[in-house]
Amino acid sequence: AQSVTQPDIHITVSEGASLELRCNYSYGATPYLFWYVQSPGQGLQLLLKYFSGDTLVQGIKGFEAEFKRSQSSFNLRKPSVHWIDAADFFCALGLRGGNKLTFGGGTRVLVKP
């Protein structure tokens, strides 16, 4: 069975600093991979997705993610965070031909001034 692990439960970063969130997956083939962000009291917003092709994926709000097959990873990055980026971030895996998502446990990002 497939699984997604986000090793960091909380990350605190200073405003203006760079951010990297880790996501590791377990699946026998190449999955569909997603990053979602959830602001307090809100639904989930899709930041970016990887289906195939270029392993560096650009998303919204200045985020990017890199798919590394050899490391079974799909880490999310942002060069410079703003206070508005404080939120919960979820990595998710989908299977080709299916419509169920497997979510990681999430990483809560706190931004300090």
Added chain:
Amino acid sequence: DTEVTQTPKHLVMGMTNKKSLKCEQHMGHRAMYWYKQKAKKPPELMFVYSYEKLSINESVPSRFSPECPNSSLLNLHLHALQPEDSALYLCASSQSMSGGTYEQYFGPGTRLTVT
């Protein structure tokens, strides 16, 4: 437009009440989903409708009853809930799984409190 709307935003209900949550999308998506999310946890899938037919029920108790009246609407009927059912209920939609894009678009959720 990638918007999924949900009503109401907040709902407080007693254990003997009957209420419904509503979800609507106008993106032409043919798959719609209900998720339950507890605090500080990822969403848990409850139901999936594909082409207005129930395709996945993740062993959800019968006090939750989904309905898909048409391709744009999804309801979740609630009856005799328990306090542990208090959570954020999220609706999502996506293109069908046969080709096209796959990402799910989520609504803002309904915060349900069962007293």
